[in-house]
Structures are given as C-alpha cells and as structure tokens.
Amino acid sequence: MIEMFVCGDVVNRQYSGGPVCDDAMSATIAGCDYAVCNFEAPVRGVGREQPKDGPHINQQAEIMSVLKEHGFDMMLLANNHIMDFGDEALEATLREGERLDVDMIGAGMNVEQAYMPLIRDIQGVRIGMINACEAQFGVLDHNADADQAGYAWLNHPAIDRMVIELKRECDFVIVFAHAGLEYYDIPQKEWRLRYQHLCDLGADVVVGAHPHVPQGHEAYHGALIFYSLGNFYFSNRPNPAAKKNYSYAVKLGFEKGAPVRFTPVFHHTENDVVCLSPENDRTDLARLDSLLQEGYQQRYDEMSTAIYQKYIQPNQIRSLMGVPCDGTLKGSLKEVAATLLGKRSHLNKPVLGMHLMKNETYYYAARRATELKAKRS
Incomplete structure (x- = not known):
C-alpha cells in the first residue's frame, strides 16, 4: 500500500525564514510516498493587482522551496487567488515549481495547460489527479480564449469527461476541488451533490478546500469525500502567531483492488509553525461528520x-x-x-x-x- 499526504490551504505572506512545520509534522509528510498541498496564491515580486472583488494575495517565493524540503511533491493551483496579480505572477509561480521539480496542476498559461490532469505511477500504483475551482476571478469557463491564462473551472463539462477518461487509464482517480462558502462548517448542498456526482463518474476520492475551516467527510458509494481540509498554513493576518488554524489533513492509502483508506492527521499552528495536535486538543472530526447527517x-x-x-x-x-x-x-x-x-x-x-x-x-x-x-x- 502506498500513502499520500493531502492538506489544505497554504499562504505565507510574512515568511521570515525557517521551517513552517515542526519536526513531527515534517516527518509525517516526508514519511508518505507523495504529498499534496493547496498553494493558494502566486509568488510575490511580479505582476500587478488585477480588477477583482476581495483581497489581493501573494506570497513569498521562498515558501515553495521550504514546502519541498518538508516533503511536498505537488502544489494545487486552481483557486480564487492564483490570478490576483495577473499572467506574469502565475507564470513566475509555474517557473518556480519547474525549477524545484515540483508538480503543479489546476492553472496554466492557456486552457489546455490549466485543464491538464496529472498521472503519477507511484510504486506501481497509477493515480490520476484533477484540480479545479469554482467560478471566480481568473476562471477559464466557456467564454475563455484558448490562449488565456487562468485556472480550471470545477463545473466545466471537461472535468466530467476527464474523470471518466482517467478512470479507464488509472487505478485510482482523485479530484481536488476548491469551492464553497468560507468559514462555515458544513458544505452547501449543491457542492455536496457535485462531489457525489464526480464519484458516480469514477472519482475514488474528492478533497475539498476554500472554506478555510475544516468540514466533515463521508463515504459515498465506495468513494471518499472530504468537504474541506481547512487551512494548513495561512499566515495572512496582522498577528499570524495568534491564529492556531485547528484542522486536519489526511493520509490516503492506495492498494490495487482495495478501497481507498484514510487516516486523519490533526494539526494546528503554534508560533507560526504547523504542529501535530494532541488528542485532547484537536479538531472534532466526528462532530463535523455528524453535521452531514440528521438536521x-x-x-x-x-x-x-x-x-x-x-x-x-x-x-x-x-x-x-x-x-x-x-x-x-x-x-x-x-x-x-x-x-x-x-x-x-x-x-x-x-x-x-x-x-x-x-x-x-x-x-x-x-x-x-x-x-x-x-x-x-
């Protein structure tokens, strides 16, 4: 069985050097065969603020190399901030990932690149991965030009076709989704139905991001859906050390011919460093799961x-x-x-x-x- 570590949103606007994970968390990430995070802003230093509603966010370019040192192999780019500073900032982010030999999916300098799925053969297990986001600034929807930069749209018919095609080619299919209302501990019904539909098409796992708080998970027709993994590392406030960002990541276990298994990895931030949460002070996943049931x-x-x-x-x-x-x-x-x-x-x-x-x-x-x-x- 191979293990994949998947966590939520990463933004570091105030990086001042050093690790962003403590030794125990870093060992947990590096101990997996593949690790994924949501890189929710372009690198700083290029581009200009684009017309949009809401904050413009970018992050220190050094953070990507730090994440790689901690064991991360892939950055997800389909999100509502990746185009905040335009084409130049996205291109610089893609170049930095290429320089570090880090996988990136979900956004690109044209439609084909943005919608391109990623297939990885990990110790003989073939896994197909898709990353897409709800329609916000930077989305490549039906009206996008073929050579336009931006990110993949979660409700585009191409995503459905992609799941079906990857299911034929791969042992497992994962959809990384970025959508939903922020700061609520349950998903919207429409997104819940959308994620279930993706599983009906062939996705074995759907992992959600964007709400910035953790939400529950459910087993659906043999697949797993995690509605939101919340923030992993989100240093974006005047006093980031005061924000503990209690949440959870998951270790997904893949074995040919067997259902996907998972182990939650509970974490929070202490002094601007991500730590493993003790059993008596961590996200109550059972409570979040129960919110998806009665009521x-x-x-x-x-x-x-x-x-x-x-x-x-x-x-x-x-x-x-x-x-x-x-x-x-x-x-x-x-x-x-x-x-x-x-x-x-x-x-x-x-x-x-x-x-x-x-x-x-x-x-x-x-x-x-x-x-x-x-x-x-």
Missing part, C-alpha cells in the same frame, strides 16, 4: 439565509445603486459616511456585480435563501 437540511437553509442577508443581498444593492446604499436605512447611512470618508474608493460596482452573478457559491446561497423567503410570504 443537515435545516443547517443548510440557515446558512444560505445568513450569508444572503449578511453579504450577498447588501452587495447586490451596492453594485446596482448609483448612490451609497445597502438596502437598509442604518446600513445606507453607514455607506454614505464611509463614502464621504473615502473608505469606498476601492469599490468597483460593475466588478462586484459580476462577481456575485458569476460565482456559483453565491448563486446557490441566494437562490435557496430567496426560495425560503418566497415560501414564507
């Missing part, structure tokens, strides 16, 4: 309503109105004050409106929230 529909409805009222609806109004307004008297007065103080100078209304319409995650939440509201009327 899930109600939690999903509450989540959809909450994000719609808090973020989607006010921003829809902001993007459409010619004057500062979020749809409420109190909020609109705050918008006027913020505008007069210059705190809304960054707001690009057409870009914000496009983002809310283009992104499936917000569409799913808005649709469900308005359905529930209509039923109550």
